[in-house]
Structure formats: structure tokens, C-alpha cells
Amino acid sequence: MAFTPRTSQRGGSSQRASSGQIRKKRTCRFCESKDTYIDYKIEKRLQRFVSEQGRIIPKRITGTCSKHQRLLVTAIKRARHLALLPYVSDAVK
């Protein structure tokens, strides 16, 4: 069969080897609060979207929508430039 319904490919399918089984049914946090701008200076807010190693967590795990993920990534990168967030965290070392 050439046609495979999309729903069978998402989360829980055996085809996904990675940890994509965590399905985020919740809406994006920023969409709920209707944020139009994510401030890079508030590092406490940004830390939730960064792993222990300092890496940015993908949106499929946090449940963020694409638009806000892009804003978030820009904010995280600015914060890293100003040493408010690490590029690489101590957990790695």
C-alpha cells in the first residue's frame, strides 16, 4: 500500500527509534500566554528549554510551536552571547 495514514507515524510507532514516543498533546506555552516576544534577558525562563548539557531542547519534546521555537532559539543564542546561558554546561565536562 502506497498510502500510509499520517497518524500511524506519530508517536508510539515502532518505526521511531528515538524518544519521540513522548507525545505532547498540550499546546505551546507561549501560545497560551500569547507572547509575541521572548526576551533574551530573562534567563530563568529560557533555562527550561535548555538541557543540562546546555543544548536547546527540540520542540517535539517541549511542545512549543514552530513560531515560538524560532523566537526561543534566537533568544537563547543571544543569551549565550551575553554569558547568561552557557554554550556547554558543566555536566558534560
Next chain:
Amino acid sequence: MHDTKKIYESTFIVSASLDDHQIDGVIEKVKDVIVKNNGEIREMVKWGRKRFTYPIKKKNNGFYVIAEFSAPGDVVAKLERHYFLDENILRYLTIMLDKKALQGRPAPSLLASEQPSTEAKPAEPVKPASAEGTVGKVDNSGVA
């Protein structure tokens, strides 16, 4: 050339080894650069001494200052040139604030008062007040 003023936000880090007077001097020089080039300063906020997450120029902390100003477009290059030449300024970041940013961001003066839960973000969802040292704490995720 366009003379319309745009609103910019410039955050810069001053060396923490300076005295308060010297830090004020550095800030005054930055103000002069902006004002001399037809800029208008809306806010100049001393954010305070903060610890870096990685060493910058072999130092572990610095004094952060946030400047919000409106100026024509050519000011930014001159300002950043000034930052580059001043030895006491360790790092800087200048961004332009568009409509969405102006609506959605908290005022820099609120950051300076350092009240973690009372920042005036519009309708911020209630989040558990995780402690300041926890990096990478994410709710409901299986990130190893």
C-alpha cells in the same frame, strides 16, 4: 537617507573590577556617543553585577547595563565601534526593537529591581518557582 528613528536596545557588559564612579564614567561616554549622533535615550538601566556562565576575557563576572534608545540607523555602527575601542566594555549586543518586541517585552527597569516573580510580562502562565541553580530543568519531559 532616512532620518526616521528606530528604537534599539543595547546591552553591554562593563568590567566588574572598576569602581562605581568608573562604571558611571563608562556609561556616560556611551550616552554621549548616542546623543551626539541625534539619538534619544529612553532608558539606561544598570542591571548589576552578574556571574558569567563562562569566562569572558578571563573574568568570571561583569556589570551589565541595558540601554534603550531611539536613533537613526547609522548610530549603531558608531556605537559598536565605541564599544570595541573601550577596553572596559567586555561584550555588547545591540538589537532593534520592532512592534512585537515593544509590546511583549518587560521594561528593562523591572529587570534591574531583580524581582523574579513580579516581572510585568503580559499574562505569564503560572510556573513553579524553580530554584536559581537548576539549569535545564524541564517539566514533563524525558530528556536524559
